[in-house]
Amino acid sequence: MADIPNLRRGFRFQWEPAQQSHVLLYPEGMVKLNASAGAILAEVDGVQSIQEIIASLESKFPEAGSLSGDVEQFLADAANQHWIEWL
Amino acid sequence: MRCSDASAGPPLWLLAELTYRCPLQCPYCSNPLDYADREQELSTEQWLDVLRQGRAMGAAQLGFSGGEPLVRQDLPELIAGARELGYYTNLITSGLGLTEAKVQAFAEAGLDHIQVSFQASDPELNNAVAGSKKAFEQKLAMARAVKEAGYPMVLNFVIHRHNIHQMSDILTLCESLGADYVELATCQYYGWAFANREGLMPSRGQLETAEATVNHFRDDLRERDHPMKVIFVTPDYYEERPKACMNGWGSLFLTVAPDGTALPCHSARLLPIEFPNVKSMSLEEIWYQSPGFNHYRGDSWMPEPCRSCDEKDKDFGGCRCQAYLLTGDADNADPVCGKSPHHDRILAARTAAEHATAGLDDLVYRNTKNSRVFFRK
Ligand code: SF4
Ligand code: SF4
Numbered sequence: 197m198a199d200i201p202n203l204r205r206g207f208r209f210q211w212e213p214a215q216q217s218h219v220l221l222y223p224e225g226m227v228k229l230n231a232s233a234g235a236i237l238a239e240v241d242g243v244q245s246i247q248e249i250i251a252s253l254e255s256k257f258p259e260a261g262s263l264s265g266d267v268e269q270f271l272a273d274a275a276n277q278h279w280i281e282w283l
Numbered sequence: 284m285r286c287s288d289a290s291a292g293p294p295l296w297l298l299a300e301l302t303y304r305c306p307l308q309c310p311y312c313s314n315p316l317d318y319a320d321r322e323q324e325l326s327t328e329q330w331l332d333v334l335r336q337g338r339a340m341g342a343a344q345l346g347f348s349g350g351e352p353l354v355r356q357d358l359p360e361l362i363a364g365a366r367e368l369g370y371y372t373n374l375i376t377s378g379l380g381l382t383e384a385k386v387q388a389f390a391e392a393g394l395d396h397i398q399v400s401f402q403a404s405d406p407e408l409n410n411a412v413a414g415s416k417k418a419f420e421q422k423l424a425m426a427r428a429v430k431e432a433g434y435p436m437v438l439n440f441v442i443h444r445h446n447i448h449q450m451s452d453i454l455t456l457c458e459s460l461g462a463d464y465v466e467l468a469t470c471q472y473y474g475w476a477f478a479n480r481e482g483l484m485p486s487r488g489q490l491e492t493a494e495a496t497v498n499h500f501r502d503d504l505r506e507r508d509h510p511m512k513v514i515f516v517t518p519d520y521y522e523e524r525p526k527a528c529m530n531g532w533g534s535l536f537l538t539v540a541p542d543g544t545a546l547p548c549h550s551a552r553l554l555p556i557e558f559p560n561v562k563s564m565s566l567e568e569i570w571y572q573s574p575g576f577n578h579y580r581g582d583s584w585m586p587e588p589c590r591s592c593d594e595k596d597k598d599f600g601g602c603r604c605q606a607y608l609l610t611g612d613a614d615n616a617d618p619v620c621g622k623s624p625h626h627d628r629i630l631a632a633r634t635a636a637e638h639a640t641a642g643l644d645d646l647v648y649r650n651t652k653n654s655r656v657f658f659r660k
Binding site for chain 2: 204205206208210212213214215219221222223224225226278
């Protein structure tokens with residue numbers, strides 16, 4: 197499996213103050229993301245590999261323990277929904 | 284008297300209907316029948332101000348539509364302004380008036396997505412419905428240009444009895460053009476489509492065949508792990524419960540019409556309710572305080588059978604425009620509902636669709652001449 201995730205063209209990730217959450221915007225649609233989905237997608241920049249993303253999140257949230265399972269699961273779902281692609 | 288509702292959330296979607304001008308004449312157009320009487324349009328500065336206010340309130344999705352938004356010469360400026368504010372900007376166009384240069388220029392201004400509407404999968408039917416001889420070729424060329432420039436692309440087809448047999452051809456065409464999303468939107472009967480309902484509404488048999496074809500195509504896409512998404516909006520006239528129209532009145536959507544009238548949905552203008560104008564009121568006041576926007580919020584306005592119905596949180600009593608058009612009173616339950624005492628009007632429309640014989644020539648096309656007839660009434 198290729199291991200650098202990137203948002204597909206047409207998808208935009210941003211913080212919305214009015215909703216107090218991160219959202220994913222795409223043609224005529226919007227998903228409001230929960231805190232962990234927001235934290236993961238914030239790391240997806242087309243440069244960091246999935247291992248680097250996991251390491252970065254584990255250092256930001258040391259109390260959360262190992263995050264590899266959650267991150268892998270979420271990114272697999274996101275790829276299934278065609279939000280992201282693997283570079 | 285209905286007073287302000289502080290519990291309403293912010294408008295997350297803003298639809299800017301920039302103009303009612305359009306080179307096409309679709310007989311199902313959702314613009315008001317008397318649009319020819321409403322030629323005044325907001326200025327560039329007024330639109331930018333609306334966009335700023337909407338964004339400050341929390342709107343994140345922005346649609347530029349019309350009419351045909353491309354006839355506005357200031358479109359690149361509006362796109363750039365919207366993008367800078369942080370909107371996700373959607374351009375909803377017929378493709379007429381678009382050029383490769385504009386597709387590029389809009390991308391540079393920050394446009395996120397372009398939706399191109401088609402009338403059919405072949406030039407003959409497409410051009411007959413659109414009322415334009417060159418429409419189809421132009422749409423194909425522009426769909427290709429949109430993809431070439433790297434945009435995500437939605438192709439939209441309004442479905443009615445004269446093109447509903449084309450589902451398979453339509454989807455094949457969309458796939459070959461590289462569409463990311465396909466919207467097969469069965470006619471909703473407001474505006475021009477209501478005037479033409481008998482000539483547009485498919486029969487139940489036609490609808491069932493179409494649904495089966497679409498589902499089959501979807502399965503095939505899934506098997507191939509193909510990212511094209513197909514959205515099929517089925518006609519509520521064949522349902523026993525109404526749709527939760529606009530996700531609830533004044534809950535997410537805010538439309539601003541070309542002359543600045545603010546509406547909870549783009550067809551609400553036909554209701555006998557006074558709606559505020561952005562020229563004389565702030566968007567904030569319009570959304571949270573104006574009687575027009577508070578009119579159908581919550582459920583205290585509901586008469587029976589909705590009032591005591593345990594499904595009212597699900598569908599909010601359906602669509603106010605449909606209730607008004609079919610029963611003469613916008614407070615009534617949407618007659619699509621099997622519990623509505625006016626449900627027989629929907630049944631009658633279904634029966635009429637079984638026996639309809641009207642051809643394309645019998646439809647009333649959306650143009651200024653026909654519009655003037657409506658506004659003289
Ligand atoms: S529905 Fe047809 S006539 Fe109406 S605005 Fe769209 S393209 Fe123009
Ligand atoms: S009676 Fe009213 S609230 Fe109940 S299902 Fe019908 S339309 Fe919806």
